[in-house]
Amino acid sequence: MSLKEESDKLIKKLTDYRRELHKYPELSMKEYQTTERIKKWLKENDIKILDFPIKVGVAAEIEGAYEGKTVALRADIDALPIEEKTGLSFASLNEGVMHACGHDFHTSAIMGAAMLLNERKSELHGKVRIIFQPGEETGKGSEYIIEKGLLKGVDCIFGMHNKPDLPVGTIGIKAGELMASVDRFEIKVIGMGGHAGIPNRCVDPIILATQIVSALQIIVSREVNPIDDIVISITKLNSGTTWNVISDKAEMEGTVRTFRNSMRNDIRNRIEKTAKGIAEALGGEIEFQWLAYSPVLENDSRFEKMLIEVAKENGYNYVKAEKNLGGEDFAFYQSVVPSFFVWMGVDGTEQWHRANYNLKEEALMVAANYFSEVALKILYK
Numbered sequence: 001m002s003l004k005e006e007s008d009k010l011i012k013k014l015t016d017y018r019r020e021l022h023k024y025p026e027l028s029m030k031e032y033q034t035t036e037r038i039k040k041w042l043k044e045n046d047i048k049i050l051d052f053p054i055k056v057g058v059a060a061e062i063e064g065a066y067e068g069k070t071v072a073l074r075a076d077i078d079a080l081p082i083e084e085k086t087g088l089s090f091a092s093l094n095e096g097v098m099h100a101c102g103h104d105f106h107t108s109a110i111m112g113a114a115m116l117l118n119e120r121k122s123e124l125h126g127k128v129r130i131i132f133q134p135g136e137e138t139g140k141g142s143e144y145i146i147e148k149g150l151l152k153g154v155d156c157i158f159g160m161h162n163k164p165d166l167p168v169g170t171i172g173i174k175a176g177e178l179m180a181s182v183d184r185f186e187i188k189v190i191g192m193g194g195h196a197g198i199p200n201r202c203v204d205p206i207i208l209a210t211q212i213v214s215a216l217q218i219i220v221s222r223e224v225n226p227i228d229d230i231v232i233s234i235t236k237l238n239s240g241t242t243w244n245v246i247s248d249k250a251e252m253e254g255t256v257r258t259f260r261n262s263m264r265n266d267i268r269n270r271i272e273k274t275a276k277g278i279a280e281a282l283g284g285e286i287e288f289q290w291l292a293y294s295p296v297l298e299n300d301s302r303f304e305k306m307l308i309e310v311a312k313e314n315g316y317n318y319v320k321a322e323k324n325l326g327g328e329d330f331a332f333y334q335s336v337v338p339s340f341f342v343w344m345g346v347d348g349t350e351q352w353h354r355a356n357y358n359l360k361e362e363a364l365m366v367a368a369n370y371f372s373e374v375a376l377k378i379l380y381k
């Protein structure tokens, strides 16, 4: 088979894989069928599956002919609770679930990188571990992977996210901070309910909650250094049952995003103190819960030059990656091994997590080729 024929065959396979994944999306930590599909494709392509005690997700390995380092490539495999509205011929058949973040793209592209590397294993000095990670959207999947030992023996790990506002063939690379830390908080405001016409005998939790919402924005505008990027968003506020009864409680939820891990604890304390102070001053109280998710994703600067070189050598465009407050659980890997995360241009129809999200499949081959070349660069002598 000519090189052109071989490449066309691979493009067709990766497109088919992506469409099949897209058709059958599964929610975080419930990717059972997806896991089976990945295993089936790995077997069909003669790639070794590693035995780890995981219920969802897959680890595979390509063993080179010579001794050397172990480079890991990671793809996330989960979907979101969104009802798809793309109208594509391969749109989701799983009601209310959609690959609206493009993890179907990541899975298929990294499968492609594994296939390309498998063809060249006789040249490799070391191993490539392929990690298909579950549960990225809920922020806990990478911790599961680490806890189950999938990073044992790994020297460095690379990952990507598809980027809708970059064209196909463009790769965004940047050392240092790339994605913000993600934390979640819940505040239960406890007042005293009663008759709407006799508010003086009640402690109205809606008044308390709205005062708290306003005051939390003062933390951003007046209590932290204006140079530091930080976002506090209150995303949920529930209270009350009807028009003539003052409720006895209000429930709030929100998230904090920053680019400084050292600020996270301070912000947590300020939020709790502010909410508590306001509630108590007005006769109520609060219950506060803080759920720490992923830290700031900080790319290891040692890899930046090499990653830019690989992009250029393969005819792709390099741009300096823009920071994003989205958050990414890949950030947990950096505490275990040196890591780097890039943006892969896919010329998407709109931003992630939308019911109409789609991307250009031509980017599959770019990503597959790029990541196989990154591994080769490290393992080729």
Ligand SMILES: [Zn+2]
Pocket: 101, 137, 352, 353
């Ligand atoms: Zn997402």
Ligand SMILES: [Zn+2]
Pocket: 101, 102, 103, 136, 161
């Ligand atoms: Zn994503």
